[in-house]
Amino acid sequence: xxxxxxMQDLRTFTNELMMKEGIEDYDLHIKGYSEKGENYLGxxxxxxxxxxxSKKKYNLVMKTAKRSEELRKVMPVGMAYKxxxxxxxxxxxxxxxxxxxxxxxxxxxxxxxxxSLCDEEGxxxxxxxxxxxxxxxxxxxxxPMDLECVLLVLKTLGKYHAxxxxxxxxxxxxFEDKAQHLTNIRLKFLESTDSEAYNTPLIENACKLLxxxxxxxxxxxxxxxxxxxxxxxxxxxTSEEDKLVICHGDCWNNNIMFKYDGAEDVKPTGICFVDxxxxxxxxxxxxxxxxxxxxxxxxxxxxxxxLLQVYYDSVCSTLEKLECKPEEYFTYQYLMDQWKxxxxxxxxxxxxxxxxxxxxxxxxxxxxxxxxxxxxxxKAKNSVNLKIENEDEYNERILHVFTHFAETFL
Numbered sequence: 001x002x003x004x005x006x007m008q009d010l011r012t013f014t015n016e017l018m019m020k021e022g023i024e025d026y027d028l029h030i031k032g033y034s035e036k037g038e039n040y041l042g043x044x045x046x047x048x049x050x051x052x053x054s055k056k057k058y059n060l061v062m063k064t065a066k067r068s069e070e071l072r073k074v075m076p077v078g079m080a081y082k083x084x085x086x087x088x089x090x091x092x093x094x095x096x097x098x099x100x101x102x103x104x105x106x107x108x109x110x111x112x113x114x115x116s117l118c119d120e121e122g123x124x125x126x127x128x129x130x131x132x133x134x135x136x137x138x139x140x141x142x143x144p145m146d147l148e149c150v151l152l153v154l155k156t157l158g159k160y161h162a163x164x165x166x167x168x169x170x171x172x173x174x175f176e177d178k179a180q181h182l183t184n185i186r187l188k189f190l191e192s193t194d195s196e197a198y199n200t201p202l203i204e205n206a207c208k209l210l211x212x213x214x215x216x217x218x219x220x221x222x223x224x225x226x227x228x229x230x231x232x233x234x235x236x237x238t239s240e241e242d243k244l245v246i247c248h249g250d251c252w253n254n255n256i257m258f259k260y261d262g263a264e265d266v267k268p269t270g271i272c273f274v275d276x277x278x279x280x281x282x283x284x285x286x287x288x289x290x291x292x293x294x295x296x297x298x299x300x301x302x303x304x305x306x307l308l309q310v311y312y313d314s315v316c317s318t319l320e321k322l323e324c325k326p327e328e329y330f331t332y333q334y335l336m337d338q339w340k341x342x343x344x345x346x347x348x349x350x351x352x353x354x355x356x357x358x359x360x361x362x363x364x365x366x367x368x369x370x371x372x373x374x375x376x377x378x379k380a381k382n383s384v385n386l387k388i389e390n391e392d393e394y395n396e397r398i399l400h401v402f403t404h405f406a407e408t409f410l
Contacts, residue, residue, distance in 0.1 A: 009064065009118075009123055010064075013118065013125060017116050023051045023056075030047050032045075041065065041277065042063050045062045047062065048130075060129065061130045062127045064123070065124040074192050076188045079185060080277035083182075083279060084275070084276045085118075087279050088276070092111055106318055106321055110160070110270075110271050110273055111272065111273060113129045114126060114128050135270075136257040136272055138257055138258075139253050139256070142357060145253055150300055153251075153271065154310045155311070156271050156314075157287055159314055159318045160273075161244075161247075162314070162316075162318035162319045165330065166318075179281040182246060185280060198352065202355075203222070205351075205395070209395055209402070210403065213399060218402070222406055225344075238342065242341065243282050244283060245284045249282075252353055252357070253294065253357065255274050256271065256272075256274075257274060259272070283338055283341075283342050285335075285345065288311065289346025289347065290353075293349075294354055294357065297400065304404065343405060354394055354397050
């Protein structure tokens with residue numbers, strides 16, 4: 001449950017919002033809060049506001065950064081929330097202006113509507129529309145994403161990345177002015193934590209799984225070419241010439257919502273990305289590898305060529321609509337070459353994130369408590385690299401992910 005100061009801010013921000021909407025008298029109803037394991041850097045409150053006069057109803061969500069001083073000393077929580085605010089306040093409006101000047105042939109219909117933003121230190125918050133009330137739902141984070149959803153994500157990422165590429169080509173000054181602020185914020189988190197203590201055991205576990213599966217050759221490749229990248233996670237570093245798009249930055253299944261028109265979740269008809277706290281100007285492979293290796297099971301990974309082709313076709317078709325020529329700077333061969341350079345980014349992150357996906361609410365670590373351990377790296381390590389009930393499923397998925405990467409790119 002949200003703390004008292006968060007609830008006071010919610011009432012303050014709501015009152016300011018209603019004044020902008022021209023509503024003086026209203027009822028505010030708290031509907032609920034995010035569960036443990038659903039949102040690590042902040043608190044989420046679901047609520048509604050109803051005008052007493054017109055009966056107009058607003059179904060809303062407030063996200064606010066963790067207020068813990070201990071956490072803020074060791075993690076750039078406020079920076080992450082300010083980054084998301086910058087995306088909503090600066091990047092998306094600029095993209096929409098660009099697309100409008102191009103005739104509105106392409107739209108950004110996969111980003112939620114934002115009603116309120118606060119960047120004040122210690123109170124970083126945003127209020128957005130409640131996508132659940134519009135028919136959007138998260139996929140089950142404990143299960144690999146089904147192929148229909150995977151393909152929709154890749155098509156939409158292709159559109160999103162293509163807008164960046166087109167802006168960079170046709171409005172370079174505006175694009176560069178905005179993109180220069182989008183540094184790799186994930187590196188800040190890695191620098192503030194003992195990433196070696198967290199990640200090395202996970203990579204060693206992947207090597208052990210490969211050995212047990214009779215793939216000593218792949219285990220040796222992972223040990224030689226991937227394990228040494230854990231600290232300082234050198235695969236996070238990107239050459240300036242390879243920075244091509246504004247990435248979502250945290251593209252795992254808990255940050256992607258799907259819309260379904262029918263009662264049964266058969267085929268999604270819409271999609272919305274949320275949580276742009278780690279957005280950065282970087283290689284598109286950062287989004288692609290992170291998403292594919294955290295969302296796909298073996299059956300989808302076996303269709304890897306098709307997955308990349310769907311993404312690539314989406315990029316190209318969007319660029320062509322915006323009168324750009326993808327063959328001049330974004331060929332399919334370029335995409336594959338980039339994956340060889342930066343695909344390990346998603347691979348290494350998957351070792352942690354797949355475990356996060358499979359955690360139950362009771363198993364989910366409390367990062368505020370972890371922050372309170374201070375310099376006790378052993379205690380912090382144990383709080384993250386814990387055994388989980390779905391350990392067998394975790395090992396199976398990680399085996400398939402590391403097998404795919406090693407066979408395809410090492």
